Amino acid sequence: MIQLPIYKKEFFLKDMTFHVDLTEGLQQYLERPEHVSVDTFSEYNPIYFKTVNENAVSVFDYVFSKYDHLIFVASIMTYNDVPKERTNFLSKYIKNHHKWKYHLQRKVFKNDIDIDEDFKNFEYYWVKIDKKDLRHKKLIESIANMDFPRRTPNMNKRWTWNDYFILSEDQNITFFMHDDTGIGVNFKNKDDYVAFKKKYEHFKYEYV
Numbered sequence: 001m002i003q004l005p006i007y008k009k010e011f012f013l014k015d016m017t018f019h020v021d022l023t024e025g026l027q028q029y030l031e032r033p034e035h036v037s038v039d040t041f042s043e044y045n046p047i048y049f050k051t052v053n054e055n056a057v058s059v060f061d062y063v064f065s066k067y068d069h070l071i072f073v074a075s076i077m078t079y080n081d082v083p084k085e086r087t088n089f090l091s092k093y094i095k096n097h098h099k100w101k102y103h104l105q106r107k108v109f110k111n112d113i114d115i116d117e118d119f120k121n122f123e124y125y126w127v128k129i130d131k132k133d134l135r136h137k138k139l140i141e142s143i144a145n146m147d148f149p150r151r152t153p154n155m156n157k158r159w160t161w162n163d164y165f166i167l168s169e170d171q172n173i174t175f176f177m178h179d180d181t182g183i184g185v186n187f188k189n190k191d192d193y194v195a196f197k198k199k200y201e202h203f204k205y206e207y208v
Helices: 046-063 091-094 097-103 138-144 190-199
Strands: 017-021 069-078 107-110 121-128 162-169 172-177 183-186
Touching: 017 190, 046 138, 046 183, 046 190, 069 107, 091 097, 091 121, 091 138, 091 162, 097 121, 138 162, 138 172, 183 190
Parallel strands: none
Antiparallel strands: 017 183, 069 121, 069 162, 107 121, 162 172, 172 183
16 A cells, blocks of 8 residues: 655655756756847757756666556645646556556545645545556656746646656655656665665755
8 A cells, every 4th residue: 555645845854765966967048148138038958858858767767677567646736726627647648548547546635734835635646557558758758847838748737736756566666756857766675775876876966
């Protein structure tokens, strides 16, 4: 049984959680030419997004290399009294979703302690799937683009906030990409944590 809810602010405080910086020090936007107004310039840096996506895919492939099955968890957060939006996460990010939708489970929580922003309603959906059926590259790219409305694919919504957690089938590893800047990976096995930390030490997220 999956331990829910998963709050993202608490996630990074857990023991044996490594926070990966995906950016390699690059910037999201290209340098603005002097003759262009600050108010009108918003040219995305393609090398930045290419780097972020490649690094995120690399982390995913490494941590789940020995697994054939994964647990896909969608966390959908909303405010009170706002319109309900369709997320279509199953069809977007999982191949053969018609097969898996019958195994999808759901649990609802009320946020009474304001631990994650000021969202009040938390819906969790989870399903165990074959790893090959997860469109992980599209999911990663959608998360990387979510704060940049003109970029696609994009998971940005007006009234809801979506987080996605990928767990190994034995729940030893939890993968959480929060946005274009970073990924948190939590381990239950110390040897796995130490090996990952050694491999990705130069990508460690530094808090300012």
